[in-house]
Amino acid sequence: MPNRCIRPGDNPDLTKERETCTFDTDELAANLYGSRRNLERRREISQKVSADPDFADPIPHEFLSREKAVDATAKKSKVIFQKWKNLVKPEEMPHLVNEAVGIQGFPLALHHAMFLPSLNSQADDDLAAEILPRAKAYEIIGTYAQTEMGHGTNLRELETTATYDKTTQEFVINTPTRKAMKWWPGNLGKMSNYAVVCCQLIIDGKNLGPHNFLVQLRCEKTHEPLPGITVGDIGPKIAYNTTDNGFLALDNVRIPRRQMLMKHAKVSPDGTYTPPIHAKLNYGAMVHVRAHMIYSHGHLLARAAAVATRYSAVRRQGRIENGGPEVQILDYQTQQHRIFPQIARAYAILFAGQEVRDQYAKTLEGIANGQADLLPDLHALTSGLKSVVTFMGGLGIEQCRMSCGGHGYSDASGLPKLYGVQIGGCTYEGENMVMLQQTARYLMKGVKWAEQGKSLSPSIAYLGKKSGKSLIGLKGGDITREHEAILETLEHTARRLAIDASQLWEKRIKGGECKERAWNGVTVEMNRASRVYTRLFMARSFHRRLLSSPSSIRSVLSDLFSLYLHYECVDMAQHLLEDGHCNGGQIQYLKKRLYEDLTTLRPNAVSLVDSFEISDRELNSVLGRRDGNVYEALFQWAKQSELNYTDVLPAVKNYMMPMMEENRSKL
Ligand SMILES: CCCCCCCC/C=C\CCCCCCCCCCCCCCCC(=O)SCCNC(=O)CCNC(=O)[C@H](O)C(C)(C)COP(=O)(O)OP(=O)(O)OC[C@H]1O[C@@H](n2cnc3c(N)ncnc32)[C@H](O)[C@@H]1OP(=O)(O)O
């Protein structure tokens, strides 16, 4: 079957891998990206970016100081948002950005990810008409400033205030304490001249909770901070170092009333407050990012899996049989067990990410028509997915990194940077432990609705079903029936964990604790239930994709799905066994099937990651390059280290040489 990646001059081990492919890699890639046309556009953009001298990197970013890297990123961003702006559709923009500037952020990241979405969904018509065209034309750059030094999770306790002054019809925005400074917002430090700032709304001394306000931070001509505004960069981080995450203090800064984002909640000139149709519509920008980050985090894991798989196919180390040749490290079962589940999980996350983006679009449509009834389901799902996917992705990337041995520790592999970017997602958009509890709240309601026989939305419909006996291992050789048996077992487990958590909670309440304290006593179990609910959704979403896939890729997707299910079940064996739904023999059966899956997938491993269709430039990894010629490339990469600009470093000349000389003269 065709693997379209084969080219003359490639590493022969990689070519051999590609020759054993049993499916058409382009078919799978087209399915992943939605259509042949989308795949072609993806390639076109990659090629054009590579050919554009404005995007050329004289030195890899890894060797640049932070300031120089920020400079290079800003320069490229200007090219994207001026020269390229009309050459790509909005949905192609993330790919263009990833190709051209990479994954560590750029000056307009928050402008796109949060500033525009908050204005779009929360500004009233007047404000939107005034500001949106300017923001969309990049006449101004904005960000989303919510988190403070002292509070990120608990939004109700944010300290920044917006106090309404009826006499002037203005809000007075103020940072009352040091820890009330906004701290962390991306692109706040140096790039943005506007921000949507989240403040406690105060009218006539009454606190009406967090609301969003448009605030100008810097002069549009000089870019100097405006009077009353203290703003800057918070310093280097694990990753995202081309992003200027910032701090901001506002000293009684006055803004006109109409700069409150008033599509949903409103304040009239006389100070009358009208609440929104759903209390949390002000949190919409967060839901937007959570709904989109699932897919982008799936892509990060896909990259790591591509690097580890390709490198493991070209790296030879050790022998499996005495006297045999040195083997490709991909032939070790432990290596396969480390890497192949990451390939399967990356596909699973990408599929789930696409489904949740569609669900988000439907929910937005409803809200635009005055209906917020889809929001609770979306909020529960995005909170769960955000948490599970970022954690799973972080672990997966780290497995991929370690599977590359010493070279995985080098920035040349691209893996440390991927890990740093991915792991940030566990914290931003709501710390994972906290967001899982949001999902659990919804599950607890679902358990009650199911008891009362009420109708349940699709993502929690399983709560209303009855469990039978687990049929894992009892369905003969029919793979379709085996998939169904496993999905039913996962449904049972998700249901059982939610009901158990609900009962534990009730028991503590009956024992005399208030609801909230009782909740804190069962949150580990609550979060467990949320994770399994989410993992069930991911498995179902993968299954839906398998069932709707064309016959040309059905077989390889089915193999991948089998591995996915077997791996997830073995990973969650404790939950399957705990109530006796499965027995030890069934877990042994799942493990046996998993080891068989590793062997089945082995010939297609390289081709499966080729179908992620990530260009060399985007992958930015010496180890993961498509042609597999890693050793020469490693040397060429290392030669660019600034420590190699001279043979004798000043540090050696000034300190080490005199020290050695002094020590020698003492003898
Ligand atoms: C860099 C690449 C991008 C490329 C872009 C290129 C061009 C772009 C083109 C398109 C762009 C598409 C976007 C791409 C994005 C992907 C990549 C992202 C890049 C990185 C960006 C990084 C951004 C990071 C930003 C931030 O971190 S912003 C700050 C986030 N902060 C938080 O998340 C705080 C978490 N805390 C909370 O949310 C709340 O405090 C809480 C925990 C929910 C509790 O709130 P509260 O106390 O008020 O409520 P509760 O009492 O707990 O609940 C009451 C009921 O309300 C329900 N609820 C709560 N929240 C919501 C909600 N959001 N929606 C709906 N309902 C909600 C809750 O369930 C309760 O319901 P009940 O029925 O049980 O009562």
Ligand SMILES: Cc1cc2nc3c(=O)[nH]c(=O)nc-3n(C[C@H](O)[C@H](O)[C@H](O)COP(=O)(O)OP(=O)(O)OC[C@H]3O[C@@H](n4cnc5c(N)ncnc54)[C@H](O)[C@@H]3O)c2cc1C
């Ligand atoms: C890379 C990055 C980019 C960011 N970008 C932005 C941005 O653009 N705009 C913005 O406004 N913010 C941004 N943030 C801030 C981010 O949203 C917050 O850091 C995040 O919401 C967590 O809040 P916190 O830092 O206050 O953590 P804390 O809430 O202090 O969490 C610390 C610990 O306490 C635990 N904890 C807290 N509350 C509970 C609870 N109720 N139950 C159980 N455990 C709890 C947490 O789980 C965690 O382990 C960014 C952060 C990062 C790392």
